[in-house]
Amino acid sequence: MPSSDLDRIAAIDDPYLLLRAATERLNAAQQEVTELARLRRRVIQELHAQGMSYAQIAEKAGLSRGRIHQIKHTGPAPEGAFLGTGTITLATPLKREAGNARPVVAMEDVTAAKRLEDLARGFGLAVNLEHVPLGGDIDLNRSNLIVICGPKLSPVMGALYESDPVLEWVKDGAWTLRDRRTGRSYRSGEDSEPARPVDYAYLGRLARPDGNGNLLVFTGIHPHGTLGVVDLLTSETATLWGQVGENRFSCVVGVEYDPATGEPVRAELASPLYRHEEP
Template structure:
């Protein structure tokens, strides 16, 4: 539907409450598009300076703007790595985990902390955030851009996303212990926590997927604390991850985390970043 058609449809809506809701939704959509256009302009200006060897004064002249206006654009527009998460709004999804002898499940403290951390980072990037609790049945019942903090054990749909990765698998062995395996090399990444709980280390799968209309970042720890470590890695390496997925590529990697309770002491990549179309 064109912008004019959307406006006409809202204007013709007889119910004033519904009309107000529709107008608010469209305003939010336009605001997100405006922010993305500002980001694209900033990125293009910086790319012109870098790839063409131009000064910002020369770029300003090419665009018919003053150097001061170029400086203002570069300082006020959202960071270019904002696009790692799409245009927004971004749904942050965490699983409800079953609890023995209880009708209602619960969200793990590690997942709550992960959601809080990535929500804060997204808002700093001027992205609107929505929250979704993945039911025990595992459905990812939402559209658009998302950060999914969930492993294959908690969601069959998350498992399908991981299964589509040509570089990594994430599955249990005969004894039911989960591990991540790199397909080409057959290297296996096991959680040190499973071998010795006193090590306070875990591993997690991290991927970014691009479709025609959305970007979905998924983190899945062998244990929930591994997901928190992967989220920490994402927040600390936004620029690197964006540059590797800049041309709408999919990517995946493995993160190892050292922790103390819910405090992440270290989160580092222990495999290469694998990219595919």
């Protein structure tokens, strides 16, 4: 902690304000330590992938070879940055319950959020949960934001999806995803004849409306697709991170699920992983 922060907090007369300020600063410091450890491990992996031996890295960095090995195998995994850094905010939509004015959260969204929260915490990230309110008016101009919501429930999200240069949501009787480059449309098996236990989902990192950063967004055409994206992230975050890093991208995820339980049994990319050109 910088001495100026320490001195400022120590000078607080009110013991309750001092306790709160010290706790908040300690939490922030712990997050900084986590992200520095992640960055350090990432640099070692990148240097090694470029052909440097651990002995060479140690010599250049002024550290022992044993210390380099220790750093490589401890601390938060670099690919956790695919989700964000420090504290991420995870938003799921509220929906209007049929025949009732009470807003509710779909059980599948609750399950998806809980599984993604567990994944994020496993990467050493802190997580704040919130809801996209009824009407869909959500502030997207925030750092480390992940939103699980489609265009149907939020015009704000609909406008965000329209900024994707490759993939688009189309209301063609039922909602579908369309690839502008290939012309292919992705229709959920639930909306097909005969019905099949297959769904599709959108996954992407898009520019914030204010242009000052990006946010991660995903949602299935139906809830099965949403669960499938989380299943894919759980097993393939390192691969996705290696391909797109923190850059903007989008893709369609194909999900096969158990019709009895709704649980995904296979989730994989159904489209190319499109990297977006950044200004």
